[in-house]
Amino acid sequence: MNDRTSDVNQSKQPTANCPLSERITRHYASLTDNNRRLADYLQLNPEKVLMLSTSEIAEACQVSKTSVSRFIRKLGYEDHLALRQELMTERDNGQPVMMTTLDDSEFNHEVRALEKLWEQLTRQDHQPLIEKLATAKRIKIIGYRNSYPLAMHFRQQLMQCRTHVELLPLPGQTIGEDLASIDEDDFTIVIGIRRRVANFEKMMAFLAQRDCLLITDQSGQKYAQQAAHYFICYMNNKLPLDSYAVPMSLIAHLVNQTFLHLNSKSTQVSRKISMNYAQLNELE
Numbered sequence: 654m655n656d657r658t659s660d661v662n663q664s665k666q667p668t669a670n671c672p673l674s675e676r677i678t679r680h681y682a683s684l685t686d687n688n689r690r691l692a693d694y695l696q697l698n699p700e701k702v703l704m705l706s707t708s709e710i711a712e713a714c715q716v717s718k719t720s721v722s723r724f725i726r727k728l729g730y731e732d733h734l735a736l737r738q739e740l741m742t743e744r745d746n747g748q749p750v751m752m753t754t755l756d757d758s759e760f761n762h763e764v765r766a767l768e769k770l771w772e773q774l775t776r777q778d779h780q781p782l783i784e785k786l787a788t789a790k791r792i793k794i795i796g797y798r799n800s801y802p803l804a805m806h807f808r809q810q811l812m813q814c815r816t817h818v819e820l821l822p823l824p825g826q827t828i829g830e831d832l833a834s835i836d837e838d839d840f841t842i843v844i845g846i847r848r849r850v851a852n853f854e855k856m857m858a859f860l861a862q863r864d865c866l867l868i869t870d871q872s873g874q875k876y877a878q879q880a881a882h883y884f885i886c887y888m889n890n891k892l893p894l895d896s897y898a899v900p901m902s903l904i905a906h907l908v909n910q911t912f913l914h915l916n917s918k919s920t921q922v923s924r925k926i927s928m929n930y931a932q933l934n935e936l937e
Contacts, residue, residue, distance in 0.1 A: 673695065682878070787911050792811060842868070867882070
């Protein structure tokens, strides 16, 4: 997990103190299309810096060698050698850096993407986020298009833990009225993966001063600084259709942590729902 407070604090520190993935996220909003292609590739495959030359990285991303060199310098490294040295140092300090080539199947991509998610979960203390999910007066979850099923699932799972969880906007309604109803005691979750709606940028700008969690893919990193908390779920750019295994795993983790945090309160809510199922004969 990443939070806005830590990002503000980190921005006051030298860039050299930040690992590769965090540097990329910090610069993502200002990157060109070619640079974003490189960013997506190296965030998910940092070991390629150790395994490939600048020319080979350029070929893999279908950009020029000069573009790779400029991208590395933009992130604050002197050159490819300096970046490679940083990763070697991380490996020597115990940070795992995979040095063998995996078969590039969709399943191996899922494994790498889940590992990247776990890095985010372990990099910082996400207990404040769990506290928000557990104690906010109301939880409002927003998701459009392919993010809508994720938002609906998040809502249904959170309702097993607590009350007052809303899915926005209501069918046939626009989001403006709902955004106006958000107050300081509420917590908003925005899921925006892949093809986001045209007003997504304005919506995130509106929520920038409110308590908000953003769940997005690598292309949505440009909105990270507008969210109090954010997670990046790395998607496979090489296949025509997307797998949502990573965001679904994230949702399961957050909801389970919230359930455990609420302890007996969540157990009571879940038991009441189960009793209703039985009374109404809704399930087998």
